[in-house]
Amino acid sequence: MNQVKKLKNSMASLYTLASEDNRIAFARPSVMLNPEHVLIPFQASPLPAGPWIVFAPHADDETFGMGGSLLKARREGVETHLVVLTDGALGGERDDLVDIRRQEVTRAAERLGIKTLHCWSEPDRSLGQDARLIEKIANMLIELAPGSVFFPAPLEIHPDHRATAFLVWSALQKSRNEGVHPTPIAYEIGVQNPINYLIDISAQSEEKKQVMDIYASQNSENNYQELVLALDKGRTFSLPEEVTFAEGFFYFKTEDLDHSLQEMTHRIVDLYQ
Secondary structure (H helix, E strand, O other), X not given: OHHHHHHHHHHHHHOOOOOOOOOOOOOOOOOOOOOHHHHOOOOOOOOOOOOEEEEEOOOOHHHHHHHHHHHHHHHXXXXXXXXXXXXXXXXXXXXXXXXXXXXXXXXXXXXXXXXXXXXXXXXXXXOOOOHHHHHHHHHHHHHHOOOEEEEEOOOOOOHHHHHHHHHXXXXXXXXXXXXXXXXXXXXXXXXXXXXXXXXXXXXXXXXXXXXXXXXXXXXXXXXXXXXXXXXXXXXXOOOOOOOOOEEEEEEOOHHHHHOOHHHHHHHHHHOOO
């Protein structure tokens, strides 16, 4: 681990927030692999510009994925809005599960300081490239004119997570025609994805645990809390030792919307080659 500490210290001294605000430049030497600082930040970043809209495929994804950042936004006075796309009906066996999950997310949103909560109740595990949903998302973007829009990272495992990413990306492309240009930001939920932005949630980790406890219907299905905390702990690997928990994001540039999310995902993965 001494080698890891030395690596952190040496890379931190070289790290200069690649191409401003920790955004990755895609150019790289053709004769060598990219160094670590191109693939992961070596320092935490401030909260992105508000207001925020967070798109969550299911009730709990917003908390498991970026609950610490939402709590930090509450503390710093950043206005936040939450859209839960599906009814979550397949997240357990109870007949009243949809109502329970609606109650849970309502309580969680209150704890997270969410200004408005929207539950759209689309069928669980049925999200796809739906023109109706893209239009609905675009209309919300136009109405709220956010500074930052959050959606699941495109290399998530659950199909609804990935589908949400593509839906929101298409809606962001559509809303540009109305002069709305928020920053697209992908967040992790269940697995590590390529990231270029880390938010220090050390001070929020305990309260994040408490908000995760609200989702009893899901915590009884798997050890989600333990897995989420492990992911948040793992995200501190490249950060100074005083950072004990962090959440990872991919911070896109607005001009990235000139391309499909498929193309952007391939460009990101190519950074590792």
